[in-house]
Amino acid sequence: MNEVANPGSSAVVLIGTAEYDHADVERVPSVSANLDDLYDALLDPGIWGVPAENITVLRDERDPASVYDAIRAAARSTRDDGLFLVYYAGHGFPYDDDLVLGLREVDPQFPDEKGLRYPKIRQATQLAIALRRVVILDCCFAGRAGREVLDAGDAVKQIAGRAEISAEETYLLVAVGPNELAKAPLNDRHTAFTSALLHVLTTGSETADPVLSIRTVAEKVIRRVVAAGHRRPEFRAANAAVDAPLVRNARLRPHDLTGVVLEATADVTDPELRGAVILVLRHNDSGALGVRLNRDFGPLPAALDGWRDHVSLPDRLFDGGPVAQDGFISLVRLREHEERPIRFTEVTGLLGSLPLSDAQQSARDRIADLRIFRGYLGWRPGALERLVTHGRLRITDTNPFHAAFARAPFTRTGS
Template identity: 35%
Template sequence: MAELSDPNRSRAVLVGAGAYTQLQPLPTVADNLSGLGDVLTDARLWGLPAANCHLVGDPATPQEVVRTLRTAARTTGVGGLLLVYFAGHGVVDERTGELHLAVGQTDREAAYATAVPYEWIRRAVLESPASRRLVILDCCYAGRAISGMGDDDLSAVADEVEIDRTCVLVATSPNRTALAPPDEKYTAFTGALVNVLRQGVPDGPDPLNVATVYDEVLRDLRRLARPLPELRARNRGETLPLVRNAAHPARPAAPVPATVPAPFSHAGMVLVAGPGVSDPELRGASLAILAHSPTTGALGVQLNRGTSRSARDVFDEPTPEVLTSAPVFDGGPVRDVVILLAAPRTGAAEPAGFRPLRGRGLGTVPVPLTPAAAAGLSAACLFVGYLGWRPGQLEAELAAGELVVTNRSLETWFWQQHDRH
């Protein structure tokens, strides 16, 4: 079962534009930000640290939005989720047809100069090292007259905002009333979204993934005869786990055995499944632990599940030369993440985002790989998917003998794969 994204490596940027100088005000947008922010930072649901949840309320200029977004996107780490949310007016440039997100000083006749081009959002998201990406748009259209917008037009807007390797959830309303019903605390879409995340889905998975949340929100809005959202996702992005399912009874966290010192890190170690392993995903597995912390849990990949795939099969774009000979492995059951384990090139500058495994001459590098980062690498292995452990869970499985630490060297294994490939 997919694990939640590491909240300490995740970032959320929640933008709400409700006060305008030239467009109709949207007073409920402020409550949207606080309501969604409360859900994301609730330890019972996800536990995103408050410092990682950036609220941008009533921005006056596009630069206020972009500065916050770029910083958050750059600092989201491997194993983390970058979530970008916008509520407010959307403006379509009549000359180019491109979507812009309106801010306080947006001039509807000059959207290209006074609103946030959606392309800026797309670029920041694509350049982030985040393993998972989710964009949510709750827009009321204020530019060209689209009061007669039909389902085909709404789908076209959703197609336009699609981003590669990113899950995009877009709610488009042709008028203010549809977006923000009178006497309600939230906009129609965000109200349904917050309610589903807060209440959970009794027959849904735990944690709740985007597809389940979308289906439930769709059902609620259809029942109320309100505008329906669209979901766009590639590479099974709709399976992205979002929050714990509040409709399920809470599960006790696995205890940390007293015999394992809390500060000790297993990152970089090679483990094998013990004879009494209970998790079917771990039976017969040989694993490398790539990240481990007593407070956030652990992340690892399977070393003995090679595939016949190449980097070109994994990515939808040209691959740097260092990846053309990179072996590809089935890393684990969380399928929406690609992890790059690499060896830095001797004498080259350390690639941006490189996270070294202490004392092992290897580290992880964010994907997609930039040309500058590729130049700093001598070899790489790709893992499609990974395994995750809650805080204390890995320690408990080691203490119970379900997993066993070996004396194998991850670095030796790494170079053996390249000799064979």
């Protein structure tokens, strides 16, 4: 597989306990930052792009039953092509040779009464419709969880001898071994393990792989934690025959799509994008703006006839998009070696926009080509990246000058 699980079919449950009521259980303030930053990372379409409504954050919970219910509900909301991820950070407690995850009212002498027993978490995750399941535990004694899940090396040996292999893929990544303490360095924003996890997710890998599997992420996290002088995390897999993609390689993300020509793929259902060829005019932290290059709006307004003596002007008006169709955007290609007009906004090189109200003769003489668009396409922060990473829009290597000023036939509005 060369793509991450479908974000819309996936679900994530992030559980963290930073505050504890019992006098013998220390607070772990960095857990709050763990939850905040992991949420942001998984929401990022350049990493995975899980919709906000598919991420459940449970912070400093008191009632184990409500947490189990939340995990079950999230598991049932997944689909076959999705992935179910459960993460916990806080204190872990050994109990009957297993593990209890601490909630706010946990009593270290009787942790099972006000904590989360890992076997019940495992049962809840098994309700997931998604066949790919990942559990990540950042707590002391985390290695006590999931003894039924083999470490990666043993799994490979055991599966190699089987005639049949289950399609279910379960992965368990834990901060420390069964009898070891996890670290939360004083004054650090994150706990040691989650700091390494976030670093791998947000910076990616130097490899050319477009996606990182859970095994690759785990191996990089383990190396980073050990290099920092902490106890070695553990990684286990119930089915090592298939290694599930977890996140996109953030190092390969397209950071700025300004000047890029995009094409709608067959997966597009939005009538505003179906069949569209789009030039991105602006792309930054505030969002993106672009125009459709291949839709006809109607005859060019007679008010623009005065430009015909100075530039190559089409007979038709382009339908740039559904936003602000009471206004016009002029896309121009400047002549080489000419000084740029004062109000020219560059898209790439000599290609940019110029207000139509700029009627100065000197400005017009500097323009080699001009196209007029009524309306435009606009996207909120992250929305354009989401369309690209979900395969709705494809990045082309088309020269933006050729695409913008080609004399190709129009497609009709809404086609």
